[in-house]
Amino acid sequence: MATTPRIPQEMLEGFFIQMERGEANDNPVAAISIPIELSRLAAIPVRTRKSFQLDPVLHELIRLYNAKVQDCQYCQNARQAVAVQAGLDEDMVSALSHFETSSLPEPVKAALRITSAVSTNPGLLSDEIWNQAAQHYTEDELVDIVLLSMHTTASKVTITLGLDPGKEASSRLFFPTEDVYGESPELAEAIRELRSQGVVVEGPSEEALPVGSKVVAAASSV
């Protein structure tokens, strides 16, 4: 585990500016950060016309499973507000470390078997595991499960360079309207749709909410 930088301090700032605001600069660490467009398509459990199309709770469980496997402190302590409102709770998150013997629903277990194989040894992704999952998911969803399981191993670079900001930096709910995801017509359309369904899509931006916070719909959204 590395939460101390393994690169010069002066290069760190560029990374976080790029991460949070999508600003270009000539810092080599900024150059290697994940393109904001990729994050928009894959890192938030919001189904746009171009993104993965997974259930938000499953999406967040796959992300959090890999956060644990890769030992990303920052990733483990963030929660996507959309997933929380769709039913993600802390008992489910706690069960990830022993998902096979947990009370998580069988479809979730079937998906996590794929995630586990992809992130550890994809040669172990047997026909049995694939076919079990196919009983619960369409083939399009299986493709998304593999791609998301792969996508969420991107933290390996951050951790290896010692760029994990640590758990305190992310002990809060993230909303799909945050600047970190940039802007796109598809995302704006999906956010409008969520809002019309009563889902809270923006939260207090200045003060962090503790993980596990109940999301209360704003009066205008009810």
Add this chain to the structure above:
Amino acid sequence: MSRVSSVVDGPTDLDRVWGKRPEYYALFMSDYNDSLDRADAVLVELCRLRIAQLVESTFDASLRYAPAQAAGLNEEKLAALANYPESELFSARERAVLEYAEQFAIQSSSISDDDVARVQAHLTTEEFIYLTKALGVMDQFSRSNSAFRIEAPEVVPSTLPAFVLQSATN
């Protein structure tokens, strides 16, 4: 044939499977190609093929990175890749980088400060940063190709413009 049956049209398994999410495919491949281009071509190719061996990606193992070939990397050396710790074909720098790549692929969170210092002794700061990013995308790409059981292509996908078929190098 990959293990995915309901695919989109495309010239290779890679296009047919990843093409089911065309925007993600295009963006990921763009980041992949850019990331490889920033790092030393020979080191990239050695690490890419070693990771393909570790995660059992037939697809990735079947391609060759043309910039590395242009820099002198040949099939005789690649045939010895799995035996790099003992083979005299590999320099101390290449061995250190391959060891780092293996650790990265198998369990990156176990890479210690001492491990990093060993590889950094052979690289500038920028080389270390760019190599690590290249390892990241190569590891991701090989893992998903292995999971999908994407086979060796008959033509090079247009999303991998810097590559040639391994069969064309014999």
